Amino acid sequence: MNRAMLDLWVGIFVVAGIGALMFLALKVGSMNTVDVKDSYQVTALFENIGGLKARAPVKSAGVVVGRVSSINFDDKTYEAEVTFNLDKRYSFPTDTTASILTSGLLGEQYIGLEAGGESVKLKSGDRLKLTQSAVVLENLIGQFLYSKAQEEPQKEGTANEAQ
Amino acid sequence: MSTLVRSIAGIGRRTLEGVSRMGYATRFFIAALMRSGTAFRRFGLTIREIYFSGVLSLIIILVSGLFVGMVLALQGYETLQTYGSEEVLGVLVALSLVRELGPVVAALLFASRAGSAITAEIGLMKATEQLAAMEMMAVDPVARVVAPRFWAGVISMPLLAALFSAMGILGGYLVGVVLIGVDEGSFWSQMQAKVDFEEDILNGVIKSVVFGIAVTAIALFEGYDAPPTAEGVSGATTRTVVTSSLAILALDFVLTAFMFRGVS
Numbered sequence: 009m010n011r012a013m014l015d016l017w018v019g020i021f022v023v024a025g026i027g028a029l030m031f032l033a034l035k036v037g038s039m040n041t042v043d044v045k046d047s048y049q050v051t052a053l054f055e056n057i058g059g060l061k062a063r064a065p066v067k068s069a070g071v072v073v074g075r076v077s078s079i080n081f082d083d084k085t086y087e088a089e090v091t092f093n094l095d096k097r098y099s100f101p102t103d104t105t106a107s108i109l110t111s112g113l114l115g116e117q118y119i120g121l122e123a124g125g126e127s128v129k130l131k132s133g134d135r136l137k138l139t140q141s142a143v144v145l146e147n148l149i150g151q152f153l154y155s156k157a158q159e160e161p162q163k164e165g166t167a168n169e170a171q
Numbered sequence: 172m173s174t175l176v177r178s179i180a181g182i183g184r185r186t187l188e189g190v191s192r193m194g195y196a197t198r199f200f201i202a203a204l205m206r207s208g209t210a211f212r213r214f215g216l217t218i219r220e221i222y223f224s225g226v227l228s229l230i231i232i233l234v235s236g237l238f239v240g241m242v243l244a245l246q247g248y249e250t251l252q253t254y255g256s257e258e259v260l261g262v263l264v265a266l267s268l269v270r271e272l273g274p275v276v277a278a279l280l281f282a283s284r285a286g287s288a289i290t291a292e293i294g295l296m297k298a299t300e301q302l303a304a305m306e307m308m309a310v311d312p313v314a315r316v317v318a319p320r321f322w323a324g325v326i327s328m329p330l331l332a333a334l335f336s337a338m339g340i341l342g343g344y345l346v347g348v349v350l351i352g353v354d355e356g357s358f359w360s361q362m363q364a365k366v367d368f369e370e371d372i373l374n375g376v377i378k379s380v381v382f383g384i385a386v387t388a389i390a391l392f393e394g395y396d397a398p399p400t401a402e403g404v405s406g407a408t409t410r411t412v413v414t415s416s417l418a419i420l421a422l423d424f425v426l427t428a429f430m431f432r433g434v435s
Contacts, residue, residue, distance in 0.1 A: 018218050018226060020226075021221065021225050022221075024229075025331070025334055028333040029376070032333060032337055032340075032372050033368055033372060061360055062360070063356050064357070111255070
């Protein structure tokens with residue numbers, strides 16, 4: 009093994025190692041399955057997005073029809089502005105409802121689209137008006153406890169009357 | 172009575188021998204560090220050793236990484252699907268590889284592939300009196316033979332561990348996404364969301380550097396200290412693999428306890 013070959017192999021090794029480190033650090037940057045040129049962009053405002061992440065799937069009737077491209081905070085309405093790309097093959101009416109749903113009990117969150125009855129179709133840059141926020145477990149429990157607490161005195165009242 | 176006394180004396184002697192061997196090892200390690208100027212001034216020597224311990228270990232590291240990742244994805248999917256959370260498969264594979272399996276398994280493979288070779292080579296150099304001949308020619312064998320191998324091991328180990336982890340994640344991707352059909356976007360996006368650069372990847376690299384130091388230091392010392400006979404060299408090679416494997420696992424526990432203490 010001469011010197012030049014040795015240098016070459018060690019060079020390949022070091023480059024491959026650093027490449028592997030870069031791969032680990034960047035984790036294959038953009039792996040969008042929906043290509044930007046074959047899709048149209050739609051935005052929607054949500055009161056609360058819960059644990060939604062960029063590149064989460066957008067599903068309609070359980071089928072993946074697009075991906076979330078970015079999530080921003082709108083400081084005028086104090087709501088979350090979610091931008092997502094939808095596949096060009098599928099068109100939706102303008103009164104489509106977007107809701108943030110969870111797959112499984114502890115699964116990841118995704119956007120579910122439910123088509124309305126309008127005949128005008130969504131086009132790139134449109135904003136969905138009908139949205140439904142993510143269900144926050146703490147609020148749910150809070151509401152439940154609140155309604156329970158309201159029920160209690162009534163029950164006692166009826167019990168007293170019976171006596 | 173005398174057998175009892177002799178056995179007690181034997182315990183004491185073995186303990187003393189062990190402790191003084193430890194002291195000799197420390198002195199040897201410090202000497203190798205102090206005289207590693209040659210390893211950098213004549214970097215060709217180190218490059219040669221990187222070829223022998225790093226490049227020649229590539230095949231075993233890449234293939235095992237791929238299979239470990241594939242097995243992780245299969246096993247992880249089995250368990251995760253019962254909870255309906257297959258999307259976190261990417262997170263499971265990436266975190267277990269980057270934090271633990273990458274550095275540890277790569278270091279264990281490195282110890283048996285490169286560490287044993289280093290010990291056998293230096294032990295044989297000693298047995299055939301090449302080291303003594305170097306000293307006769309006023310060439311310092313620690314600077315000329317030991318230090319380049321040490322730095323080659325320290326440089327190779329993190330690169331091998333990173334390659335192992337990367338191959339493992341690719342293997343997990345192949346089985347999880349291509350074979351089983353976990354959603355590709357979720358696989359990568361959940362992984363990116365959960366794997367932290369400093370917390371996970373950098374700590375993994377630190378681990379592999381520490382393992383690299385431990386494995387090469389043990390291998391070099393066992394070779395340098397080997398009795399100059401055929402049995403001596405074979406015994407030293409075995410001790411290298413056993414001691415460095417134990418050292419890797421023990422160090423891994425200590426490092427993990429320091430790095431991931433109650434962090435989510």
